[in-house]
Amino acid sequence: MSPSPNDQALVAIPEPTLKRLPYYYKSIQGQREAGREFVSCTTLAEALGLNPIQVRKDLQATGAVGRPKVGYHVSTTLDAIEECMGYHNTKDIFLVGAGHLGQALLAYPGFSEFGFNLVAAFDVDPTKMETEFAGKPILDASRLSDLVRRMHVQIAILAVPATAAQAVTDTLVRAGIRAIWNFTPTRLAVPKGVLVQDENLLASLSVLSKQLESSRAKSHKESIHGEPEEL
Amino acid sequence: MSPSPNDQALVAIPEPTLKRLPYYYKSIQGQREAGREFVSCTTLAEALGLNPIQVRKDLQATGAVGRPKVGYHVSTTLDAIEECMGYHNTKDIFLVGAGHLGQALLAYPGFSEFGFNLVAAFDVDPTKMETEFAGKPILDASRLSDLVRRMHVQIAILAVPATAAQAVTDTLVRAGIRAIWNFTPTRLAVPKGVLVQDENLLASLSVLSKQLESSRAKSHKESIHGEPEEL
DNA sequence: GTTGAGTCGATAAGTTTTTATCGATATGGA
DNA sequence: TCCATATCGATAAAAACTTATCGACTCAAC
Incomplete structure (x- = not known):
């Protein structure tokens, strides 16, 4: 072609x-x-x-x-x-899981700059339900599926405990979600056509720490062998 | 060699x-x-x-x-x-910036599993200082430099407003920090030998959204041209 | 004008990362 | 015991990403 x-x-x-x-x-x-x-x-x-x-x-x-x-x-x-x-066209987003991390995301003011609109959060905790946080409503997770379908929301943020990650994902997929921003340390199984962006914080930190270790070992070795460090 | x-x-x-x-x-x-x-x-x-x-x-x-x-x-x-x-050897970490995101990280229980010990947080907000969050002390940011030096902390988490990112980084570097986990959307200037791991959340979300757009365009085009989707 | 330096755009080379190939080895069943 | 199969390890091919090279263009100074 x-x-x-x-x-x-x-x-x-x-x-x-x-x-x-x-x-x-x-x-x-x-x-x-x-x-x-x-x-x-x-x-x-x-x-x-x-x-x-x-x-x-x-x-x-x-x-x-x-x-x-x-x-x-x-x-x-x-x-x-x-x-x-695509910063111009606004994209609605649902947040699933209103724990500490979820709340931090709810409070984050920068989404709109890049064309995102965090519409609502969902949680299973009854004490959080039907409350607001940072001006965004926290809704009953049982309504998630229905609202994804009715509002044609395509992007979801997954900030639930790892144990619930796959189950929630399945729900989202069945409801027609197209992309998931995954903050859980789980690798999600999704059908072809559904996008997942992993944001495994612990993995990133591990990488950093490992690189630190390596760089230390390297510079130590260099000093032993008398090789000068690069500028 | x-x-x-x-x-x-x-x-x-x-x-x-x-x-x-x-x-x-x-x-x-x-x-x-x-x-x-x-x-x-x-x-x-x-x-x-x-x-x-x-x-x-x-x-x-x-x-x-x-x-x-x-x-x-x-x-x-x-x-x-x-x-x-290096999950075995414990690594002390300081958190700088105890806003929403910082608090979420403070409350995160999984660090120890990978050998990390979030020792304390630092902030400039007087109302937060000398309080605790999730069992971790929040200290006056003015003590940051001194404590990094005295405790030989090598890793710091940067969760401050973007405007303060470079200044805090400079302080950390001068105090002898070796690695920075950067949650700000700023690219930090650091001397050689100091590691930075960027965790630009908005960038990740943007990527996801862009890929979503592309995949939509692609499948639309395929359907027009009558090409079958892969299984 | 003419010259010189900074910068773009395109092409090419180099590096890193992913995917494939193939022989060797261990297990379980005929 | 021998064979079929699953799996590893090593090497090689392919793909993706980064860095380099070079000619062309534009502005500014002389």
């Missing part, structure tokens, strides 16, 4: 790039507020501690175009990122 | 592998509790929705050895992962 001209949006952007785009967005916003009209890869890379070439490739993926010797037009590029990431 | 025989621990394990190890650990633990003595890559992969070959490679990286036709010995393999990830 030969790709048609407007296939750009369908050419999948690499996930590492997608993860960096919000950083570019924020940084360029800062430049705009500072009154700058253009920004170069070099500048961006410097500010974010990244490789300039990588920045250029990432921006290319959004469709943004730059001018030699000048850089990227701030507003145009912001638009390109917004368009690419 | 020719690698010496016991360099295995120094051969860096790929980060993607490190991120998967906690899942293997948890899954194998489950197998142990179910009374099984051996577990195969195939089984593990099935349970976690991964590629069996990948599982085998990952386990190899930990030093675990399996037996053909039998699989990996559950207890031995768990030990290998524990040893590899």
